[in-house]
Amino acid sequence: MHTGPMGRRAFLRTMGSMAAMGVLGGAGCVKGESAAQGQGESRGKRPNIIVVMADDMGFSDPGCFGGEISTPNIDKLAREGLRFTQFYNCARCCPTRASLLTGLYQHQVGLKRNGQSLTRDGATIAEVLREAGYDTAMAGKWHLSYTPVLEDEAKHQAWLNHQYEHGPFAPLETYPIHRGFNRHYGVIWGVIDYFDPFSLVEGEEPVKEVPKDYYFTDAITDKAVEYVEEFGKGDKPFFLYFAHCAPHWPLHARAEDIAKYKGKYAGGWDRLRTDRYARQVAMGLFDPATAKLPEVQAPRAWDSLSAKEKAYFTKVMAVHAAMVDRVDQSIGRLVETLKRTGQYENTVIFFLADNGASPEVISRPGYDRPSETREGVEQKYGQEAAIETIGSQESYCFIGQAWANAVNTPFRYWKRESYEGGAHTPMIVHWPAGLKAKGGSVTEQVGHVMDLMPTCLALAGVDYPASYEGHELHRLEGQSLARVIEGGEGVGERTLFFEHERGRAVRMGDWKLVALANRPRQWELYNLAENETEMNDLSETYPERAAAMREAWEAWAKRVGAM
Numbered sequence: 001m002h003t004g005p006m007g008r009r010a011f012l013r014t015m016g017s018m019a020a021m022g023v024l025g026g027a028g029c030v031k032g033e034s035a036a037q038g039q040g041e042s043r044g045k046r047p048n049i050i051v052v053m054a055d056d057m058g059f060s061d062p063g064c065f066g067g068e069i070s071t072p073n074i075d076k077l078a079r080e081g082l083r084f085t086q087f088y089n090c091a092r093c094c095p096t097r098a099s100l101l102t103g104l105y106q107h108q109v110g111l112k113r114n115g116q117s118l119t120r121d122g123a124t125i126a127e128v129l130r131e132a133g134y135d136t137a138m139a140g141k142w143h144l145s146y147t148p149v150l151e152d153e154a155k156h157q158a159w160l161n162h163q164y165e166h167g168p169f170a171p172l173e174t175y176p177i178h179r180g181f182n183r184h185y186g187v188i189w190g191v192i193d194y195f196d197p198f199s200l201v202e203g204e205e206p207v208k209e210v211p212k213d214y215y216f217t218d219a220i221t222d223k224a225v226e227y228v229e230e231f232g233k234g235d236k237p238f239f240l241y242f243a244h245c246a247p248h249w250p251l252h253a254r255a256e257d258i259a260k261y262k263g264k265y266a267g268g269w270d271r272l273r274t275d276r277y278a279r280q281v282a283m284g285l286f287d288p289a290t291a292k293l294p295e296v297q298a299p300r301a302w303d304s305l306s307a308k309e310k311a312y313f314t315k316v317m318a319v320h321a322a323m324v325d326r327v328d329q330s331i332g333r334l335v336e337t338l339k340r341t342g343q344y345e346n347t348v349i350f351f352l353a354d355n356g357a358s359p360e361v362i363s364r365p366g367y368d369r370p371s372e373t374r375e376g377v378e379q380k381y382g383q384e385a386a387i388e389t390i391g392s393q394e395s396y397c398f399i400g401q402a403w404a405n406a407v408n409t410p411f412r413y414w415k416r417e418s419y420e421g422g423a424h425t426p427m428i429v430h431w432p433a434g435l436k437a438k439g440g441s442v443t444e445q446v447g448h449v450m451d452l453m454p455t456c457l458a459l460a461g462v463d464y465p466a467s468y469e470g471h472e473l474h475r476l477e478g479q480s481l482a483r484v485i486e487g488g489e490g491v492g493e494r495t496l497f498f499e500h501e502r503g504r505a506v507r508m509g510d511w512k513l514v515a516l517a518n519r520p521r522q523w524e525l526y527n528l529a530e531n532e533t534e535m536n537d538l539s540e541t542y543p544e545r546a547a548a549m550r551e552a553w554e555a556w557a558k559r560v561g562a563m
Contacts, residue, residue, distance in 0.1 A: 048238045050348070051243075053096075054354070056093075060410075061324050067279075068279075077331070084444075088447065091417060091418055094114045094190065102124060103477060112562065117171060123180075126241065127468055128453075141190060142243070148169075149367065159198075160369065163376075186201070197245075228240065246326060252392070260325065262318060272409075284442065290532055299402065319397070346432075348430070349430040355425070357407045365379070370396075377393075380395055450477050479491050502518075502520040523550055525549070
């Protein structure tokens with residue numbers, strides 16, 4: 001599909017209007033408003049809601065967003081659902097999770113920086129929906145509790161290695177089980193050995209040992225399936241937060257999944273990027289006239305690498321693909337369980353990623369990274385790992401900057417940055433009983449992870465409270481996307497703000513002002529309608545616009561505590 005001279009945005013808006021078959025009254029629910037009240041009842045039984053989040057997944061990793069990785073289950077959700085191509089996260093794990101669960105900017109709920117606890121001045125989706133009669137559960141990565149570091153470095157490292165026991169992994173009152181989830185199985189911290197994860201808990205209780213063939217993605221899928229089976233026996237609607245660690249480093253995958261991608265990436269990152277871009281254009285996701293492909297951001301050209309280096313990078317990308325593949329398999333298992341238990345038709349599934357792919361390469365253990373297995377086998381970091389061990393528990397590897405940029409095709413940059421490559425997420429909504437837009441539709445409605453809270457509440461017919469358990473709550477910052485999901489008109493132009501570790505941006509309509517984390521005062525200005533991949537800086541052409549947007553960002557930053 002080619003959008004022609006009218007431009008991709010105008011084309012998709014036109015197609016969206018033609019496909020619209022229903023409009024939901026009320027844009028969402030905020031403190032003191034009742035726009036969503038009664039909407040769930042007007043449709044009959046309130047929907048079940050599942051949020052599936054991948055971790056450090058590239059924008060173009062799924063097949064339905066241009067990738068070559070085998071993702072038939074994600075692709076089926078897209079083929080039957082609605083894809084968002086203008087959806088944002090907070091560019092990093094903790095901030096995105098805080099914003100998604102509370103409908104607020106992360107700075108308002110304690111996550112100005114990583115490793116802190118989610119505060120009580122924002123309720124979670126689970127807390128509000130549970131009060132409204134929903135059953136709630138979570139399987140996977142939490143990463144919203146204070147991360148303690150033991151004063152004795154040796155003991156801290158032994159703790160990470162499962163060789164020293166030391167109390168809870170964080171303050172117990174910050175665990176998911178105390179933030180609205182009736183059940184939780186998963187990890188409290190953010191980085192894990194997939195074959196033997198640190199900070200693994202069920203409810204409050206630490207899981208001290210795992211089976212020999214344990215793999216985290218499979219284990220949380222087993223629990224998600226178990227929860228859905230339990231839900232099917234009751235009469236309550238449910239909310240399930242299914243938060244993967246994959247494909248976040250370390251690159252650990254099942255051997256059979258890695259084998260599927262053996263040698264597949266020997267052509268290098270430039271070829272991967274151009275191949276994915278060609279598919280994206282063919283799908284109509286991007287118009288080459290307004291979204292030109294920047295050159296891959298790589299420290300070195302692929303052809304300049306030695307044979308050993310090429311073998312290393314070919315293998316690590318194969319493991320990354322294998323991890324995404326296994327996430328897709330987990331979604332297939334979940335969908336099959338929904339069908340088998342008769343809950344499929346009225347379950348809304350959101351699928352998205354917490355940030356762009358990660359360029360991080362770490363050379364040594366410490367803080368949240370083990371140095372060896374609990375049996376004392378040393379884990380080799382990066383290119384110190386033997387090629388044949390990459391992907392196994394003996395290795396601790398990373399895809400690095402070049403592959404990260406390639407899997408974020410067509411955008412620039414990666415995780416941490418507020419450029420599109422860091423803060424732009426693929427997002428799919430699937431709902432057989434309620435989605436009115438034609439299956440396979442694409443929308444350019446601008447959205448943000450903080451929109452999931454008001455959207456879930458609108459779909460459930462629930463008001464957002466002024467307070468929760470004695471704590472006054474901030475007014476929601478997100479906007480409900482229920483009208484978009486049901487096939488009606490969008491919510492109009494948005495103004496969104498971003499900040500993480502000094503990287504920053506503001507998007508007003510189609511205009512975006514953005515600065516890198518290591519150059520926060522060097523703002524660049526882009527018109528995303530004409531330059532979606534942020535290549536043509538217009539800050540000197542439109543200095544007054546840039547100045548006004550910078551002032552708006554500074555006012556926001558002061559208001560939410562980002563400065």
